[in-house]
Amino acid sequence: MYFLLFCILGTGAWESALTNTLSPGDRIVSFLIGQFSLLWIDQQQRLKFNVDVVESEWGQGANLDVLAEKLAADRTHTIKAICIVHNETATGVTNNLATVRKLLDHYGHPALLLVDGVSSICALDFRMDEWGVDVALTGSQKALSLPTGIGIVCASPKALEATKTAKSVRVFFDWNDYLKFYKLGTFWPYTPSIQLLYGLRAALDLIFEEGLDNIIERHSRLGKATRLAVEAWGLKNCTQKEEWFSDTVTAVLVPPYIDSSEIVKRGWKRYNLSLGLGLNKVAGKVFRIGHLGNLNELQLLGCLAGVEMILKDVGYPVKLGSGVAAASAYLQNNIPMIPSRI
Ligand SMILES: Cc1ncc(COP(=O)(O)O)c(C=O)c1O
Known part of the structure; x- marks a missing residue:
């Protein structure tokens, strides 16, 4: 007990x-x-x-x-x-x-x-x-x-x-x-x-309604889709090995000529998007995409589209839609039907 x-x-x-x-x-x-x-x-x-x-x-x-x-x-x-x-x-x-x-x-x-x-x-x-x-x-x-x-x-x-x-x-x-x-x-x-x-009480009602196993699977899809987008952008995950990949937050490494804090500021000031700053040793080197909690796959795709626009704004050569395409191709094959609506 x-x-x-x-x-x-x-x-x-x-x-x-x-x-x-x-x-x-x-x-x-x-x-x-x-x-x-x-x-x-x-x-x-x-x-x-x-x-x-x-x-x-x-x-x-x-x-x-x-x-x-x-x-x-x-x-x-x-x-x-x-x-x-x-x-x-x-x-x-x-x-x-x-x-x-x-x-x-x-x-x-x-x-x-x-x-x-x-x-x-x-x-x-x-x-x-x-x-x-x-x-x-x-x-x-x-x-x-x-x-x-x-x-x-x-x-x-x-x-x-x-x-x-x-x-x-x-x-x-x-x-x-x-x-x-x-x-x-x-x-x-x-x-x-x-x-x-x-x-x-209300949060737990939502959790029980969706089911913890389904929630864990949803986070696994959100994590995987985010990592596919990062790869499509030609950027690297701060996490060095697959065994440690997190399904709730992805820290994205940026090339040395970009200050990752500018990405976070830009997201906030122009697109009303909240990204996480790089902290302490990785300040300026990573920005973080949080994908946990009451978030669905389509909301994540909106965030990924926002990140692409920001990357272009700060001078990173990204093809708009590349990360979203990689993520949505994976999601389209993996999102299950909503049990209560079948
Ligand atoms: C893993 C982890 N532990 C502890 C904390 C500290 O929590 P709080 O800021 O609520 O004190 C945080 C905050 O983000 C966290 O991410």
């Missing part, structure tokens, strides 16, 4: 996951693969955990060979938690959580598995039970398609047990306060953002 708790935003959900299950000085293994994993690691260090940072080049996934080495060497179980961002939103990289679980089981290692699912949960295949995830967290503003404002944290019985010995200072995020109120049937220890909870 798992428990659901709410807090404020993804960053708050990170803090809630860490402080409720760990004590200052605890050794954790954390993977640095992009801006959001970097920010989580910064938080882990500021909360005084002893973090083994496993760094990969941006555009690559978590280095699980290093994890295997660390687990094999850790016979006395000094590692208390593995922290991993399932989908790195800054680079469009999806990590393989099934392999993380396999490694933990292979070495019989009891470390908690804490997962940031902010840009994956309700869009990508995410199996809390099967992968033995101890804390999974997300934010309202991503695949749930709500405004920003709530972080959702799901804790396993093992994670709840860990709260009994975790010595990190926690006040606003203390799970015990939530659990006390759950028992009383009032569910929230503070004034809840009730409008967002009504929104969450």
Whole structure:
């Protein structure tokens, strides 16, 4: 059985996951693969955990060979938690959580598995039970398609047990306060953002109506169609290998003579299109196309057409319609009938 708790935003959900299950000085293994994993690691260090940072080049996934080495060497179980961002939103990289679980089981290692699912949960295949995830967290503003404002944290019985010995200072995020109120049937220890909870109810209705499996398949089509368009434009995906391709966000590398921030600005100012900036190490080098949440294939084609016009505006030699043609040829062969309308 798992428990659901709410807090404020993804960053708050990170803090809630860490402080409720760990004590200052605890050794954790954390993977640095992009801006959001970097920010989580910064938080882990500021909360005084002893973090083994496993760094990969941006555009690559978590280095699980290093994890295997660390687990094999850790016979006395000094590692208390593995922290991993399932989908790195800054680079469009999806990590393989099934392999993380396999490694933990292979070495019989009891470390908690804490997962940031902010840009994956309700869009990508995410199996809390099967992968033995101890804390999974997300934010309202991503695949749930709500405004920003709530972080959702799901804790396993093992994670709840860990709260009994975790010595990190926690006040606003203390799970015990939530659990006390759950028992009383009032569910929230503070004034809840009730409008967002009504929104969450409506978002879940949409998710149940479409079906989670169908949602995951839709995101797989959106991801594939976007990648085909990028290829047709003659541009490269920031994600270096197919095994890490993300179906919720694609970071597109631009040639060195173009500043990718100009693409994002142009999209906003001329076409009313929101693209994502390149962050930190990849600032100016990539722009990001988000394709998650309540978005259908035709909406994506509109976005791809917009990107083509912007690319032409900034001096990249793109043939208008080339990416849209590649994406729509694939989509026309792969979009299923809408079950309720057959
Ligand atoms: C993967 C990931 N984790 C965490 C965060 C931080 O969430 P928030 O900005 O809601 O605090 C984000 C934000 O985009 C994210 O993409």
